[in-house]
Amino acid sequence: MSHEERVHYTLYHPKWYRRPVSVWWWLERWPYTRFVLRELTSIAVGFFALLTLWQLRALHGGEAAYQRFLTQVESPAFIALSVFFLGGILFHALTWFHLAPKAVVVRLAGRRVPDGLIVLSNYVGWIAVSAMVVWILMSE
Amino acid sequence: MLRTLTPLLWFLFSAGGTVAALLFPVHLFVMGVAVPMGWMEPPSYASMVELARHPLTRLYLFVLISLPLIHAAHRFRYTLYDGLKVKHLTALIVTMCYGTALVGTVAAAYFLLSLP
Numbered sequence: 001m002s003h004e005e006r007v008h009y010t011l012y013h014p015k016w017y018r019r020p021v022s023v024w025w026w027l028e029r030w031p032y033t034r035f036v037l038r039e040l041t042s043i044a045v046g047f048f049a050l051l052t053l054w055q056l057r058a059l060h061g062g063e064a065a066y067q068r069f070l071t072q073v074e075s076p077a078f079i080a081l082s083v084f085f086l087g088g089i090l091f092h093a094l095t096w097f098h099l100a101p102k103a104v105v106v107r108l109a110g111r112r113v114p115d116g117l118i119v120l121s122n123y124v125g126w127i128a129v130s131a132m133v134v135w136i137l138m139s140e
Numbered sequence: 141m142l143r144t145l146t147p148l149l150w151f152l153f154s155a156g157g158t159v160a161a162l163l164f165p166v167h168l169f170v171m172g173v174a175v176p177m178g179w180m181e182p183p184s185y186a187s188m189v190e191l192a193r194h195p196l197t198r199l200y201l202f203v204l205i206s207l208p209l210i211h212a213a214h215r216f217r218y219t220l221y222d223g224l225k226v227k228h229l230t231a232l233i234v235t236m237c238y239g240t241a242l243v244g245t246v247a248a249a250y251f252l253l254s255l256p
Contacts, residue, residue, distance in 0.1 A: 036219070039219040039222070042215035042216040043216065045156075045164065045211060045212040046208075046240075048164050049204075049209045050244060051168075052201070052204060056248060056251045059185075059251075060251040060255055066188070070175075073171065073176050074176045078172070079172065079173065086165070086169060090165055092161060092164075126161070126165075129166070130162075133163065133170070134166060137180075138180070140191055
């Protein structure tokens, strides 16, 4: 066997020992758990997006389909599911508002807008659009 | 292909996250709690269709469904990677996550364009 054949090159530095990490690593500390819970809010967001699509489908299907949709929504199981996912969506909203100033640095007149002001404006915008949605739906 | 699409996916992720954060709480509260509990009267079918047929409402509903769907797909994809350590299933996860979002987006466009 020649010398060249015996030498193996690896693209990365090989690590001979890796400490095995449990699938439950995120339960060890609260910040990890909070991170995973925040990431899992995607399930709540996906649920509600598909529910809105379901409502749109009922609207598209005619008056009888829409009435059926309203009856389905009234079941206690659905209300319980909604309250559960509403918790997830609120967690998403709050974490999103507080992460915004860390993700985007806004400058006004050469000065960095303070983080607290961005978070506050998120809350003000949130209340304003929520009130507008309720107002439009109530006036129908 | 996934590599060239990644910046776009992150952009859609943050746009969808903002839409979901600002608008989903109130919509879910109305549809999932206030209306079923009888605190709010659901709008009649005729007025709902009339409202939904307005071009601005159609655009609004399309954004309300499609962007958060993509946001959720993108975030769930990375949750599966990190949480369950299943990086070797990339192709399957990517297809399932973005596939669902894409089908939902196309369905929303179809329903919105052919409202009665």
